[in-house]
Amino acid sequence: MAQLSLAEKLTILADAAKYDASCASSGAKRRNSRDGKGIGSTTGNGICHAYAPDGRCISLLKILLTNSCIFDCHYCINRSSSNVRRARFTVDEVVDLTLDFYRRNYIEGLFLSSGIINTPNYTMEQIVRVAKTLREDHDFRGYIHLKTIPDAAADLVTQAGLYADRVSINVELPTVGGLRRLAPEKSEVRIEGAMAKMRSAIEDGKDARKRYRSAPHFAPAGQSTQMIIGADAATDQDIVSRAAALYERFDLRRVYYSAFSPIPDASAVLPLKRPPLMREHRLYQSDWMIRFYNFAPHEVSAAADPATGMLPLDIDPKLAWALKFREHFPMDVNRASKNMLLRIPGLGVKAVDAILAARRWQKLRLDDIGRLTVSVRKIRPFIIAADWTPVVLADQANLLPMLRDKPVQLELFAS
Amino acid sequence: MRAICLDAEDDFEGWRVAARSLAAIRIPAHEILWQVGGQPADLFGTVASPATATAPMAVPRDFVSLARQVILNRDPERFSLLYALLLRILDEPHSLQNRADRQLRRIEALHRSVRRDIHKMRAFVRFREVGEGKARRFVAWFEPEHHIVRANAAFFVERFTTMRWSILSPLGSIHWDGETLAEGPPAQRNQAMGDDPVEVVWKAYYSAIFNPARLMPNAMLKEMPKKYWKNMPETALIPGMIAGARERERGMLADARALPVKGYGAATIEGLREEARSCRRCPLWRPATQTVFGEGPHDARIMIIGEQPGDQEDQAGKAFVGPAGQVFDRALLAAGIDRASVYVTNAVKHFKFEPRGKRRIHARPNVGEIDACRWWVDQERAIVRPKLVIAMGATAARALTGRTMSVSSARGRPLILEDGTAAWITVHPSYLLRLPSEAEADEAFSQYVADLRGAVAKLEAA
Numbered sequence: 001m002a003q004l005s006l007a008e009k010l011t012i013l014a015d016a017a018k019y020d021a022s023c024a025s026s027g028a029k030r031r032n033s034r035d036g037k038g039i040g041s042t043t044g045n046g047i048c049h050a051y052a053p054d055g056r057c058i059s060l061l062k063i064l065l066t067n068s069c070i071f072d073c074h075y076c077i078n079r080s081s082s083n084v085r086r087a088r089f090t091v092d093e094v095v096d097l098t099l100d101f102y103r104r105n106y107i108e109g110l111f112l113s114s115g116i117i118n119t120p121n122y123t124m125e126q127i128v129r130v131a132k133t134l135r136e137d138h139d140f141r142g143y144i145h146l147k148t149i150p151d152a153a154a155d156l157v158t159q160a161g162l163y164a165d166r167v168s169i170n171v172e173l174p175t176v177g178g179l180r181r182l183a184p185e186k187s188e189v190r191i192e193g194a195m196a197k198m199r200s201a202i203e204d205g206k207d208a209r210k211r212y213r214s215a216p217h218f219a220p221a222g223q224s225t226q227m228i229i230g231a232d233a234a235t236d237q238d239i240v241s242r243a244a245a246l247y248e249r250f251d252l253r254r255v256y257y258s259a260f261s262p263i264p265d266a267s268a269v270l271p272l273k274r275p276p277l278m279r280e281h282r283l284y285q286s287d288w289m290i291r292f293y294n295f296a297p298h299e300v301s302a303a304a305d306p307a308t309g310m311l312p313l314d315i316d317p318k319l320a321w322a323l324k325f326r327e328h329f330p331m332d333v334n335r336a337s338k339n340m341l342l343r344i345p346g347l348g349v350k351a352v353d354a355i356l357a358a359r360r361w362q363k364l365r366l367d368d369i370g371r372l373t374v375s376v377r378k379i380r381p382f383i384i385a386a387d388w389t390p391v392v393l394a395d396q397a398n399l400l401p402m403l404r405d406k407p408v409q410l411e412l413f414a415s
Numbered sequence: 416m417r418a419i420c421l422d423a424e425d426d427f428e429g430w431r432v433a434a435r436s437l438a439a440i441r442i443p444a445h446e447i448l449w450q451v452g453g454q455p456a457d458l459f460g461t462v463a464s465p466a467t468a469t470a471p472m473a474v475p476r477d478f479v480s481l482a483r484q485v486i487l488n489r490d491p492e493r494f495s496l497l498y499a500l501l502l503r504i505l506d507e508p509h510s511l512q513n514r515a516d517r518q519l520r521r522i523e524a525l526h527r528s529v530r531r532d533i534h535k536m537r538a539f540v541r542f543r544e545v546g547e548g549k550a551r552r553f554v555a556w557f558e559p560e561h562h563i564v565r566a567n568a569a570f571f572v573e574r575f576t577t578m579r580w581s582i583l584s585p586l587g588s589i590h591w592d593g594e595t596l597a598e599g600p601p602a603q604r605n606q607a608m609g610d611d612p613v614e615v616v617w618k619a620y621y622s623a624i625f626n627p628a629r630l631m632p633n634a635m636l637k638e639m640p641k642k643y644w645k646n647m648p649e650t651a652l653i654p655g656m657i658a659g660a661r662e663r664e665r666g667m668l669a670d671a672r673a674l675p676v677k678g679y680g681a682a683t684i685e686g687l688r689e690e691a692r693s694c695r696r697c698p699l700w701r702p703a704t705q706t707v708f709g710e711g712p713h714d715a716r717i718m719i720i721g722e723q724p725g726d727q728e729d730q731a732g733k734a735f736v737g738p739a740g741q742v743f744d745r746a747l748l749a750a751g752i753d754r755a756s757v758y759v760t761n762a763v764k765h766f767k768f769e770p771r772g773k774r775r776i777h778a779r780p781n782v783g784e785i786d787a788c789r790w791w792v793d794q795e796r797a798i799v800r801p802k803l804v805i806a807m808g809a810t811a812a813r814a815l816t817g818r819t820m821s822v823s824s825a826r827g828r829p830l831i832l833e834d835g836t837a838a839w840i841t842v843h844p845s846y847l848l849r850l851p852s853e854a855e856a857d858e859a860f861s862q863y864v865a866d867l868r869g870a871v872a873k874l875e876a877a
Contacts, residue, residue, distance in 0.1 A: 007615060007616050007619040010620050011620075011622075011623045012623075014620050014623035014624045018623070018624050018625065018626045019626065033574065033575070033576040034573050035576075036593075039575065039577055039578070041570075041574040047537050047538045048638065050621065050639065050649055051635040051638050051639040052621065052624060052626075052635065053625055053632050053653055053656050053660065054625055054627075054629035054631055055629070055632075055633070055634025055635050056626075056629070056634075057638065058621070058624060097616070101613070101617060103544070103553060103578060104541060104542045104544070104617070105540050105555070105575075175690070175693070177692070178690060180686060181689065233693075233694050233695075235695050259629070275629060306698075307697065308697060309695050354514040354515070355515075358516075360512065361510075361512060371515050372515055
């Protein structure tokens with residue numbers, strides 16, 4: 001094979017990484033290069049430096065070290081039986097690319113993943129070497145997210161945590177059955193074992209920082225994972241409870257959901273459909289309900305259709321929950337607790353905080369609420385304000401058409 | 416009327432000093448004219464005396480940080496709005512907490528706009544490398560909406576301390592030489608032009624990381640409005656990427672369909688069967704005993720699809736073992752088809768029934784149930800890749816085509832499926848069991864056998 005140019009390699013190895021949903025560059029400890037050495041900073045909040053026409057943000061240089069892989073997972077474009085062009089970066093090429101892009105303010109840092117070549121340890125070692133070179137030789141202070149290989153040796157994974165802001169291990173699929181069928185060489189026992197080890201390493205790191213200020217930061221932005229949606233038979237209820245269990249057991253920062261897209265040279269066992277983007281969106285919303293609105297996983301599940309286990313696609317899950325449990329509404333915005341206010345569909349965390357602050361000084365009227373929220377029309381049926389008492393919800397049969405968004409273009413093309 | 420001259424559009428300190436002394440003697444907001452630079456424009460205005468030392472004024476810290484950023488907004492009323500708010504919170508400090516307040520909302524809107532602009536500058540500034548060695552510098556051109564360039568300098572200094580850089584803008588420019596920050600006059604776009612070979616590599620990255628199967632241009636525009644595009648190298652690619660997306664996606668699908676199956680044999684149907692054991696895609700799993708999955712060689716040339724398992728199939732976990740199964744076996748024999756060479760499956764994999772006393776009476780699956788189960792049928796077909804599919808009954812026909820059709824009108828001629836496979840529709844064997852007279856049953860049976868034989872003959876002839 002002829003030598004590939006750097007841009008050609010980048011095209012192949014970024015293309016291969018585009019199916020990974022995670023992109024966040026937040027949660028890192030604050031750093032800067034003010035002391036006149038090195039380059040880069042992190043402010044705690046990531047910056048999205050560009051957006052692609054698929055609506056996703058670009059904050060990190062997200063690439064694979066190589067797209068060759070000894071595994072044959074059906075949902076993955078890089079599986080060993082796939083016909084895609086293969087390429088491989090050297091450690092220095094990735095380091096230079098990262099620095100070149102960073103200096104031009106194109107990116108916040110690097111998100112490095114890789115197909116498994118040779119052995120898991122060998123692959124992990126290469127990944128770690130990139131991070132080590134960036135941090136030690138170039139004193140790079142931007143964001144680094146490393147994907148760890150579940151079967152790699154413990155000390156390699158530890159090193160990854162020392163150089164990276166965030167580490168992640170993909171659970172791949174929401175059901176064990178799906179994993180067994182579509183990724184027969186991976187095992188949930190090994191994946192979860194690696195996540196458990198990572199959790200305790202992160203906790204040990206935090207503990208050490210408490211005792212000794214000089215102790216190194218270990219993956220300060222925590223660990224995350226990703227699962228593919230729509231490649232196996234998992235229902236939304238299955239996914240919600242799986243994600244909740246992962247948050248609980250491994251103290252994850254984020255669970256990413258990636259709608260399975262038809263991939264070039266797709267394995268024959270996969271559904272050839274447009275990716276279920278709306279479903280993915282609803283799952284992210286259900287994730288928010290748990291993380292920010294204090295819903296219990298079983299409450300989110302209750303918003304799903306009991307027969308099919310699927311969340312409705314035409315309305316968001318918080319609204320679906322409210323319509324199902326109408327006895328909680330309308331809720332008095334001047335009296336309800338924070339926890340209950342968070343359950344009002346259409347009110348976000350910011351609006352709830354603003355309501356709590358404002359109502360210490362005045363009785364809130366509908367107008368006041370209108371100034372604090374995006375759309376008072378949508379929340380009106382769910383609240384009582386000083387000058388507003390709606391008809392009891394249960395009596396309003398035509399509520400859903402009033403609240404539903406106009407169909408978006410996405411659905412016109414959905415198959 | 417008093418006129419106050421501030422040094423610059425973002426002169427927070429100037430505003431602060433003046434506002435303090437004016438507020439100390441409670442000059443109302445409408446009596447003050449705020450202006451930037453030069454001589455007072457208002458003929459009747461009198462320039463306020465330079466700030467005299469006033470008694471310390473206690474304002475909430477939140478107000479100072481709010482004002483510091485709101486001053487950066489382009490709105491000419493910002494000085495006056497902030498001053499009015501200052502007067503108010505001197506008497507009612509809590510009004511800063513009342514976010515439902517109209518006056519505060521207006522100021523917060525200005526604040527939000529500034530914050531967003533600051534954030535977008537951090538995101539969308541694009542440096543170009545110029546010069547080499549000691550002369551190496553990075554230059555960027557940015558068009559901010561508000562007077563944020565100076566306020567944003569610290570961010571770039573902290574991030575790019577060891578680089579020498581300049582950010583030029585129509586509202587002023589900043590320069591960092593590695594040690595000190597210098598400010599310069601407004602600049603022109605062409606001062607930041609130049610070729611940077613890394614831009615080509617960056618553009619290659621930008622187009623490769625985009626997934627055409629997920630086109631959502633509105634989501635992109637919401638975060639990256641067009642006004643920023645002209646100063647970002649990668650955005651020139653967007654129209655082409657959007658225009659080509661459908662085509663690329665179609666290509667992805669077509670390629671995938673055209674490819675022969677490589678190397679997934681037995682393991683995969685077994686995996687599918689295993690996964691289907693815990694299928695919850697429709698509610699039929701609840702009352703049923705177990706999932707009844709398809710059976711047969713994984714490379715069978717013929718796939719036959721029935722309706723759904725019956726009472727005996729549900730208990731045995733095997734397809735076509737009950738009374739209809741016996742008719743089916745007889746018909747295959749008569750048609751000269753070896754059952755062992757055929758992959759046999761059902762459109763719906765769980766037994767649907769209505770309990771009647773101790774008996775479970777078969778009930779017809781509805782369209783929702785059939786469509787939910789297509790998930791499995793499609794994948795069985797994708798793995799086995801039969802040359803011929805025979806659908807028995809309307810349920811099976813629906814599972815195959817996604818459309819409702821009547822057996823009587825569809826039988827007797829081939830149906831070409833989306834992937835090019837030939838499919839034939841015939842009756843379901845259980846239909847033969849329900850016919851009232853023996854004569855009718857015999858007639859229907861031979862017609863059924865003829866259908867099977869005819870389909871296979873066409874396959875042989877092809």
